[in-house]
Amino acid sequence: MLQRILYISILVLLAEWTTFGAEPFFQDGRTVWKIYLSPQAEQTEVYAAKELQVALKKISGADFEVIAEENPPESNVIIIGDLKNPQVQAQAGALKLSAGKVEEVAVYTLGGRLYLAGNQPRGALYAVYSFLQRELGVRWLWPGADGEFIPVKTSWSLPELKFNHKPGFQYRGFHLCGDYYLGPDSEIFREWMARNFINIYRHAAPLKEKRRGFYSMWSSHNISIPKPLFSQHQEYFAEVKGKRYDANICFSNPEVDKIVFENLAGYVLKHPYLDILSVFPSDTTVYCRCENCSKTDPSTTWFEFYNRLTDSMKNEFPSLKLATIAYFEYRNVPKCKIRNTEFIEYCSYTRCNIHPYGQAGCKHNEDTMNAMLEWKATGFPIGNDAYEFDIFRRNSRFTPFLSLIDDAIKTSKKLGHVTMIPEVLLISPKYVPAEEYIFNVQQRLPIYLYARLLWDPDQKLPDILHDWCQTAFGEAALPMYDYYMSMDRAWSAMPNHTTILGDALNIAPHLFAGKLENEAHDAFSAAEKCLPKIENRVARDRVSANIERERVLFKQWHDLYMMTDSIPWVLLPLLAQAADFAQSSSAPQELLPAASGAKSYPATVSLAWTKEALLVRWICQDPEIKNMKATAAGHDGKVVEDDSVELVLSSGLSGETWYFGVNPKGTRQDHRISSVGTREDLWNPAWQAKTQVGEDKWEAEMTIPFASLGQTPNANEFWQARFIRHNGGRKDFENGGFPERDMSMLVFTSAASAGGSSILWWSGNPVRESRSDIALRQEFSKIGRQVQIVTTAEKLFELHPKCDVFWFRHPGGPNKVPADYWEKYLVPSVKNGAIAIFASYGNIPVDQYFKDPSMKVKTVGIENIPEAARRTNFIAPGDWSGKPNNLLHDLKSGITPANLFIPADTNYWTILASAPRNGNESAPYLLVRPYGKGLIVLCPDKIHRVSNTSLLENLTAYHKSLNQQKETGKKP
Ligand SMILES: [Zn+2]
Ligand SMILES: [Zn+2]
Known part of the structure; x- marks a missing residue:
């Protein structure tokens, strides 16, 4: 039993x-x-x-x-x-x-x-x-x-x-900057956040969103009072050097205390489900230094105000949690205690986003760490308002700082932070050229890593990464793991230091300084070879798409890197239809023979693109056309042994290279070199070629549908191309025909026209300015304009005839334009219709350039104007600020330049924009003057918020309308 x-x-x-x-x-x-x-x-x-x-x-x-x-x-x-x-x-x-x-x-x-x-x-x-x-x-x-x-x-x-x-942190969040206008995409992001244990939705999650486990937190620069009060009560506002400004408030006026409290209490009453209210002052450099406020430092003044305000709030709303941030003027530990706070988020925007904390020689991180240690010593509950994802303002890219994120979160944990909330810059898909530029797509791995580590900081980075690779790439997990680790290593190995709001363009050369390019290429090839091992077709396609996306993200980096190389750019306009080619194509590229002295005839190639196809037009001069050879028979005959033209094309994405050749009879030949280097003659994509033979030249038009290549470029993407003219073996012709022209970068611009004259850009201080040369070229390429950056007299004289806009940056700088240039070159060009732009904070002796004393202009600095008051106070009426780009908002909200112009005789200049200079006195910073058929422009080196390209487009339109008015006899 x-x-x-x-x-x-x-x-x-x-x-x-x-x-x-x-x-x-x-x-x-x-x-x-x-x-x-x-x-x-x-x-x-x-x-x-x-x-x-x-x-x-x-x-x-x-x-x-x-x-x-x-x-x-x-x-x-x-x-x-x-x-x-x-x-x-x-x-x-x-x-x-x-x-x-x-x-x-x-x-x-x-x-x-x-x-x-x-x-x-x-x-x-x-x-x-x-x-x-x-x-x-x-x-x-x-x-x-x-x-x-x-x-x-x-x-x-x-x-x-x-x-x-x-969890490792009580409060785990992503600060979704920009989700207000994102609509459904923001909802998808929040759903993903919850599923990865994120518990803060910072933009005052409505009641319904709290179902996802989010604390509803409202945090913003919400410490302010209505600006209309300024006219009645200047004393409520910030005083700087004896003058009051409405950009900020006075922190020691009892009336202000009351108004702010009533505003916030009103907000809380309207949002009864709010869990956490985080308060902090306006995002400005203006801080009240009135007699009372200046009794102590700005940080202490602010936190004393915070204490009084939150005493009242606690009294009224006992269960509401209150919080604040340590930022800007109040980033330093104050001299007072801080009461009533669930946490104080230290804003760690000064950290270096290349190197982990503790890496020797990184001053940014040393300083940031010291500041965080000071806050830790106070014993207040501290959080981290993190900014890693704000690293790039221009050219956002997948940021492979995996070790850095791992280190940042583990460091915060060690410092006892109760909350960690990085800013993420969600932007609307309508502002990016393709899905691969959306934040959650580019940064999909780093944000996942972030969320997982906030939930469990004890996890090891390799474990999370292996799991990610296994899930997303299955059989191809190991090579993809290698790829990410190569990126991570290359990232941390860079010697440069970078905080926030930079340009990935400046990072790319450092990132590719080592073996990254080869390692990435090998990893992607190895990953692709794993695909046949996946038997299920749906699973295989999914893994393939996931690898492809990583390749595209890598190519975005590679494009930047290529831009920094000295390879020439060919800007391709984007045409609505192929038939527009006759009106708009790239500037013709001249094909030159390699050896000098040999007989050769000119040939050019022009390009354009539509959303469907690449269009290439060749013109081959040939005075001995009777000797031309065109005997290749049938498709894939030996076309390249005939007189023929050949395009060698590569997207830089798949590792494949495509060859397209055609002879004067229109016989085509094509083949492909695969990513592993094998030649595939049997590759026969659908494409067309039309040819025409004249008396002393022949022409070919190629149409290559992107569908045939399996890859379609995004706007502003770079592909590589070479152009070859073969000579048909003619002995008396340069042997081998035109040689393979060196590599060109095809820039698929989104501009309808890209073949016009160039912009000549004179750099007056190349030592300081050359850093931004490529960014400048990239910026202008987006509107279909080629910029020739010139620093020597020789180049200036050589390139002048090819340009119709002349932009002199700091002409008074150390690199001086040769004195005889102005009269001999520039003045006649402007008379003939060119635009000359002089951009500088220094003196511009334009009267000497044009030998016209009436043009004299003095450059003056502004005095006694705090930043808050540096706003444009006059904008000339008319279309110039509205067409084709609406600049009004940016002109009004941007900070005006520190130097302004005073013309000797205002009658000779048209003032387009002015700013306060001293007290009630104003002076212009944007001046124009028609000259012959052309236009002379004086402006600062940079107008805040207004891009050079927008400014040029608007000035060009303005100039055109001036000339039209002149012709029709109307007064401008
Ligand atoms: Zn004050
Ligand atoms: Zn560093």
């Missing part, structure tokens, strides 16, 4: 060991398990049940019913709830859950039940996600449907589960 009992016990034990509950969790699309909520469940628990139900349906095909009931059965039951749920409360000890400020997660099998529980409702939601991710392999790697990875299973039994987790 005893033996029998023992036997039964073992069986029962075994059964319990392998399967909890009487039935499998699901089998063949069916389940007997049900999801139970308390009838009093909060919306987050209801949402958790829904998330579980939907995911389980996708995994198993089974319908898990959700039931809200007081007394669920003892087995085949999933209990979702927090400590207010009696079922969870009854098991709190076994689940190791205790009430507390920080959410806790428990995933347990007890009896015949599965508990997905938390000490708070959001803990229960995270228990659901933990269960799906840990036990069923679900991943949400990036926002949107294609970032969801749900393994499908036919049957599964629940193992014994005992899992507890407490």
Whole structure:
């Protein structure tokens, strides 16, 4: 008998060991398990049940019913709830859950039940996600449907589960800058955030969004009072050097205390679901230094104000959590204690985003760390308002700083930070040329890594990365892991230091300084070779698409790197239709023979593109056309042994190179060199060539549909090309025909025209200015204009005839334009219709250049004008500020230049924009003057917020309309 009992016990034990509950969790699309909520469940628990139900349906095909009931059965039951749920409360000890400020997660099998529980409702939601991710392999790697990875299973039994987790940071957020206008894409991002355990939605999450477990936090530069009060009560506002400005408020005026409190209290009353209110002053450099405010430093003045304000707020709203940031003038530890604060986010925007903390020789990080240590020493609850994703203002790119993120989060953890919220710059897809430029696509790996480490800072970077690679790339996981590690190594190995708001263009040469290019190429090739190992076609296509996307993100970097090389650019206009080619194409590229002295005839090639195809037109001069050879027969005959032209093309994306040749009879030949270097003659893409033979020249027009290449360029993308003219073996012609012309970069601009004259750009201080040369060329290429940056007299004289806009940057700088240039070259060109722009903060002796004393202009500095008052106070009426670009808003809101112009005789200049100079006195900073058929422009080196390209486009339109008015006899 005893033996029998023992036997039964073992069986029962075994059964319990392998399967909890009487039935499998699901089998063949069916389940007997049900999801139970308390009838009093909060919306987050209801949402958790829904998330579980939907995911389980996708995994198993089974319908898990959700039931809200007081007394669920003892087995085949999933209990979702927090400590207010009696079922969870009854098991709190076994689940190791205790009430507390920080959410806790428990995933347990007890009896015949599965508990997905938390000490708070959001803990229960995270228990659901933990269960799906840990036990069923679900991943949400990036926002949107294609970032969801749900393994499908036919049957599964629940193992014994005992899992507890407490997150590494109480508050984990992404500060979604720009989500106000993003609409549905922002919702997708928030859904992804919740599924990766992010619990702060900073833009005052509405009640409905709190179902995702978000604390509703409102934080902004919200410490202000209505500006119309300024006319009545200047004393409420900031005083600087005895004058008041409405850019900020006075922090020691009791009336201001009252107004700010009433404003904020009004806001809170309207948003009763708000959990955290974070307050801080306007984003300005103006701080009140009135008699009272200046009794101590600005930081202390602000935090004393904060203390008084939050005393009142606490009194009125006892359960509301209050917070603030340490930023700008108040980034330093104040001399006072700080009361009533859930956390103070230290704004770590001065850190270097290349090197981890502790790396020797990185001063930025040393200073940032010291400041954070000072704050830690105060004992206040400190957070980190992080800015890693703000690193680039221009040319945003996938930032492969994986080790840096790992280090940043582990460092914050060590410093005892209670919150970590990096800014992420979501931008609307309508402002980017393609999906691959959207923030969540470019930074999909770093933001995932960020979220996972905030949840569990003890995780190791290689583990997260291997898991990511396994999920996204399957069989190709290892080479893709190698790729990311190569990028990460190349990133951290760069010697330069970079904080925020830079240009990836300046980083690219450093990033590619080592072996990155080869390593990445090898990794992608190896990854692609793994694809055939994936038998399931759908799975294979998905992995292939994921690799392809990484390749595109890598190419975005590579394009920048190529730009910094000395390869010439050919700007291609984007045509609405191929028939527009006759009106608009690139400037013709001349094909020159390599050896001098040999007989050769001129040839040119021009290009353009439509959304569908690349268009190439060749013109080959040939006075001995009777000797021309065109004998290749049929497609893929030996065309290149004839007189012929050949285009060698590569997108830089797949590692493939494509060859297209055609002879004067229109016989075509094509082949491809694969990414591993094999020649494929059997590759026969669909493309067309039309030819025409004249008396002393022949022409060819190629149309190469992108669909045939499997790759379509995005706007402003770079491809590589070579152009070859073959000589048909004619002995008396340069042997071998025209040689392979060196590499060109085809720039697929989004401009309708790109073949016009160039802009000549004289650099008056090349030592200082050359850093931005490529950015300048890139910027102008986007509007289809080629810039010739010139620093020597020789180049100036050579390139002058090819240009119709002459831009002199700091002409008074150390690099002087030769004195005889003005009269001999510039003056006649301007008389003839050219535009001459003089951009400088220094003196511009334009009267000497044009030998006309009436043009004399003095450059003057501004005096006693604080930054807040440096706003444009006159904008000339008319179309100049509105067409084709609307510059009005930027002109009005931008900070005016520090130097202004005073013309000796204002009658000779038209003032387009002026700014305050001293007291009530103003002076212009943008002046124009028609000269012959041309236009002379004086402006500062940079007009804040207004790009050089917009300015030029508007001035060009303005100039054109002036000339039209002249012709029609109307006064301008
Ligand atoms: Zn004051
Ligand atoms: Zn550094």
